[in-house]
Amino acid sequence: MSGDRIEAAFRGKLGTFSLDAAFQAPMRGVTALFGPSGCGKTTLLRCIAGLQRLEGRLSVGGEIWQDGGTFLPPHRRPIGYVFQEASLFAHRSVRGNLLYGFDRAMRGRDGPPAIGFDEVCDLLGLERLIDRSPRHLSGGERQRVSLGRALLSQPRLLLMDEPLSALDAMAKQEILPYFERLHARLALPILLVSHDIAEVERLADRLVLVRGGRVEAEGWINDLLTDPRLPFAGTRGTAAVLSARVLGREAGDGLLRLDLDGQTVLVAAGAVAPGAPVRLRIAAADVSLALDRPSRSTILNVLHARILAIAEAGETEVVVGLGLGGGGGQRLQARITRRSLAALELAAGMDVFAQIKGASLAAAPGAPNLECNEGHPSCAYRPETP
Incomplete structure (x- = not known):
C-alpha cells in the first residue's frame, strides 16, 4: 500500500x-x-x-x-x-x-x-x-x-x-x-x-x-x-554492511561478541548493551576463502558460507559473492586473485569458510531498529518488526 x-x-x-x-x-x-x-x-x-x-x-x-x-x-x-x-x-x-x-x-x-x-x-x-x-x-x-x-x-x-x-x-x-x-x-x-x-x-x-x-x-x-x-x-574498497546483535563481551580480552545469522563474530568496540542491534562492515579485501575450517590461525572470525556468484574485478582479481550459512543468509564478498580461484577450483554452489581479517562496527552503538517489510535476509537491519 x-x-x-x-x-x-x-x-x-x-x-x-x-x-x-x-x-x-x-x-x-x-x-x-x-x-x-x-x-x-x-x-x-x-x-x-x-x-x-x-x-x-x-x-x-x-x-x-x-x-x-x-x-x-x-x-x-x-x-x-x-x-x-x-x-x-x-x-x-x-x-x-x-x-x-x-x-x-x-x-x-x-x-x-x-x-x-x-x-x-x-x-x-x-x-x-x-x-x-x-x-x-x-x-x-x-x-x-x-x-x-x-x-x-x-x-x-x-x-x-x-x-x-x-x-x-x-x-x-x-x-x-x-x-x-x-x-x-x-x-x-x-x-x-x-x-x-x-x-x-x-x-x-x-x-x-x-x-x-x-x-x-x-x-x-x-x-x-x-x-x-x-x-x-x-571497486577496491567494496564492502558489505550486515546486521548483527550483541551477545556480550569476552571476559579475557574485552572483545565484543556478536551474533551474525547464528554465527559468532568478535570485534573491538566500545560499550554496547547485550541484545543491541549493530551494523557490521566487512570489506571484500579483508575476506579470504578456505575449503576447510582453519584450526590454528591469528584470524579470529571464520564464517561458513556458500558461493553465490563470481565476478571479474580487473586483470588479476575476482570478487566472490557469498551467502552466509547455506547461502540463504546475509551476503558478503571476498576479493581474491584469479590464481587463488583456480588453485581452489572455486565455483558457484560450493561451501567455503570465509576468513574475516577485519570487521568493524559501521555505526555507533544504538543503531536503529529497522527491518524491510519483506523480511529480506540481506537487509541492513533485521530485528523485530516495528
Whole structure:
C-alpha cells in the first residue's frame, strides 16, 4: 500500500541535462540517493521539495504532492531541508534560529508538536550552544543547528543534500554520531543525497543508485553493495554492511561478541548493551576463502558460507559473492586473485569458510531498529518488526 512509502517519478530536461528517474522509499529510516557529482541526485531532491518543477508524480505516505494537475508549492509541503552549507540567520542566536522554524510550524496548529524544542536540543547536543551567535560556531555545530531548525519545522519528510560535504574529516566524525542518534530515535523518513560511500554505509538503510539522470538500481543497502552486476563490486574498497546483535563481551580480552545469522563474530568496540542491534562492515579485501575450517590461525572470525556468484574485478582479481550459512543468509564478498580461484577450483554452489581479517562496527552503538517489510535476509537491519 502506498501509505507506507514515498513514490517519486520525475522526467524532463534542464538545459542539456535529462532526468528520467523513479524510485520508492519507506516512510521510516534513511534512503540514500547515491552517485557521482552531476548525476541528478540534487535535482531529484529539489523536485521532491517542489523547488524544481518537472513532469512527474510524487506521493508521500499516501498523500499526493504532485500528479497531473496537482502541484503543492514548497511552502505547503511538510518537509525539512538541510543544505550543504548551514544557512543560519547571523543576527539571531542559536535559540532564535531554532525557534524561527518552530514558531512558523506551530502557527495555527492544534495539539503538541511531533518533536519539541527540548527534545531536539537533547538529540543534537545543542544545550550548551543555545545562546551563542552562529558566528562563534564550528562548521559541525552550525550544521547541527541547521538540522535542528529543520526538525523543529515539524516535517513529515527530511531532505538532506550532502550535509557533510562542506566539513573537514574531524568535523564529520564529530557530527556523524548525532545523525545516527537522529536515525535511531525518530520514526521519520530521511532522503540523503551523497557521493561518499563510507557515509552511505554508515547511515543508510536503503540505497538508490543514480547514474546519468536515471535510477540504475534501488533496494536495501547490502543487497546493492554485494550485487556483482553493479559497479560497487569492481571497486577496491567494496564492502558489505550486515546486521548483527550483541551477545556480550569476552571476559579475557574485552572483545565484543556478536551474533551474525547464528554465527559468532568478535570485534573491538566500545560499550554496547547485550541484545543491541549493530551494523557490521566487512570489506571484500579483508575476506579470504578456505575449503576447510582453519584450526590454528591469528584470524579470529571464520564464517561458513556458500558461493553465490563470481565476478571479474580487473586483470588479476575476482570478487566472490557469498551467502552466509547455506547461502540463504546475509551476503558478503571476498576479493581474491584469479590464481587463488583456480588453485581452489572455486565455483558457484560450493561451501567455503570465509576468513574475516577485519570487521568493524559501521555505526555507533544504538543503531536503529529497522527491518524491510519483506523480511529480506540481506537487509541492513533485521530485528523485530516495528
